[in-house]
Amino acid sequence: MKKARKTITCVECDQIGTHVAFGLCKKCYNRKHRNKNLAKYRASARRYVIQRYGITEDVFVALCEEQYYTCAICDTPLCMSGSVREQRACIDHDHKTGKVRGILCASCNSALGLFKDNMGNCLVAARYLEEHS
Numbered sequence: 001m002k003k004a005r006k007t008i009t010c011v012e013c014d015q016i017g018t019h020v021a022f023g024l025c026k027k028c029y030n031r032k033h034r035n036k037n038l039a040k041y042r043a044s045a046r047r048y049v050i051q052r053y054g055i056t057e058d059v060f061v062a063l064c065e066e067q068y069y070t071c072a073i074c075d076t077p078l079c080m081s082g083s084v085r086e087q088r089a090c091i092d093h094d095h096k097t098g099k100v101r102g103i104l105c106a107s108c109n110s111a112l113g114l115f116k117d118n119m120g121n122c123l124v125a126a127r128y129l130e131e132h133s
Contacts, residue, residue, distance in 0.1 A: 006018075006019050007019065008023065008025070010023065010024055010025035010027075010028050011023040011024060012024055012025070012028035012032075013025065013027070013028050015027075049091060050091070053091045053093055053098070053100050054098070054100075055091070055100055059100075060091070060103075063100070063102060063103050064078065064080070064089065064103055067102065067103055071103070071104050071105040071108050072092070072101075072102040072103060072104055072108075073104055073105075073108040074105060074107070074108055076105045076107075076108075078103065078105060087105050087106070088105065088106045089103050089104075089105070090103065090104050090105065090106055090109035091103060092104045092109055092112065094117070095117055
């Protein structure tokens with residue numbers, strides 16, 4: 001049986017939360033731990049993402065080099081460390097086939113997702129912008 005954790009007022013954020021260690025709530029403890037080990041977390045996250053899409057690190061780098069380390073849609077320079085959220089390099093893939101299409105910035109990757117990867121939706125949005133500019 002799990003031991004119940006006690007509720008405390010966090011010394012970092014002054015919020016009431018579940019005590020983890022050093023007088024910190026879980027959220028603050030995780031943030032401090034992640035920041036302390038940031039390089040390790042980023043490398044691990046990158047390996048996971050690359051494995052998830054069935055490509056190797058070399059293929060990922062080759063895709064980035066093909067695109068001159070810029071987003072395939074908006075040409076924004078990509079942040080390979082993931083430190084700038086909007087410019088973080090995201091592997092774009094077809095949700096039906098799983099095939100990798102290219103590398104996008106987080107903003108363009110999110111936009112495609114919001115348009116449900118539907119070309120018709122994208123064209124309608126483009127016409128809308130053209131008419132209202």
